[in-house]
Amino acid sequence: MPQKEPTAPVTLRIATFNVSMDASNYIAAEQWQEAGADALPQALRDGHPQIKAIAEIIQHVRPDILILNEFDYLPEADVLAKFQQDYLEVSQNGEAPIAFPYSYTGPVNTGRSSPFDLNRDGKKTGVGEDAWAYGNYLGQYGMAILSRYPLNQQTSRTFQYFRWGDLPGALQPLVPNSYEPWYSPAAWAEMPLSSKSHWDIVAEVGGFDLHLLVSHPTPPVFDGEENRNGRRNFDEIRFWKEYIGRAPTDFIYDDQGRRGGLSENKRFVIAGDLNASIESEDNLPGAIEQLLEHPLVQGDFVPTSKGGAAHTPDNPLAGQHTASWRKRADYVLPSSYGIKIIDGGVFWPLAEEDKAELVSERERSSDHRLVWLDIQLQ
Secondary structure, three states: OOOOOOOOOEEEEEEEEEEEEOHHHOOOHHHHHHHHHHHHHHHHHHOOHHHHHHHHHHHHHOOOEEEEEEEOOOHHHOHHHHHHHHHHOOOOOOOOOOOOOEEEEOOOOEOOEOOOOOOOOOOOOOOEOOEOEOEOOOOOOOEEEEEOOOEEEEEEEEOOOOEHHHOOOOOOOEOOOOOOEOOOHHHHHHOEOOOOOOEEEEEEEOOEEEEEEEOOOOOOOOOOOOOHHHHHHHHHHHHHHHHHOOOOOOOOEOOOOOEOOOOOOOEEEEEEEOOOOOOOOOOOOOOOHHHHOOOOEOOOOOOOOHHHHHHOOOOOOHHHOOEOOOEOOEEEEEEOOOEEEEEEEEOOOOOOOOOHHHHOOHHHOOOEOOEEEEEEEO
16 A cells, blocks of 8 residues: 655755865875874864864754765764764854754765776875775765754665766766777776765655755866866766656666666755856866756755855856855755755855854865755655
């Protein structure tokens, strides 16, 4: 007998925030590979002001579900619980503490050692550009979800090991001015698509299942003419286009061995730092439009801020920007099915407004801004 849909709508606030909580904010660059994995745990113990500022922003906006990007995955140090207990659940600068009873985090490909010379510099270092995704230590630039609502681990899916070459029409990088693949056949056969991971984590919200489709595609820069990062960024975004689509999805497999994409008439939110913008010449053309123009995605509503508009006053799109480097990079994109958008915004106060100092520079909090949507499940 089919399960009945809930009849009472549920309203909640969902947010995404690239918090820059990795070694690059806490120790010198020459220490990243050797001591990077100890940097965030030490910063949490020290009461680092950047982490306090991040917590203050979260307490001020008060999301019900929060996606964190660039939050190191260091399970042995239990950094996520430490952040919650010592920062979010403690008042920051007069803001009310905030508690998230449910959380999810998991392994990522950043810093995961490969045996190949992936950047073709003649060395096989296993780290940095020779890791399966750029990282100076395992777990750098990780991801996490914090939630006031239960997260169903049994029905959730992860795609950390889905191979790039298994995406139909994968944009395999080529050596410039040739038809030679950039990656060796052996490396390409093992290369994961996701530079961190792709997650479909199911939140149980008042009788509704809400699929949180979370990822953090690689920046489309820091490479050469082969554009291996730009191509990977495009295909990491395209994974969600295929996953939610109605075309055959039998090629998709998750880390648990299950095949196929998201079935029809499911409520979802695609969230995270997607490192793509309609303004960016670094992205392959149409990268983010794959989602913004998708018929199953509500891509027309754009969260804005007055602070972003003032940051680049000569750019008519500046109010949409979510990063200090003047692009919209961070997204909360709900499904067309079963979700009504009520409101949304970007936490970026004007210079003369309260809490503007929290976003005055990257060192103060992050080079990204928290993006939020108020939605109603119906």
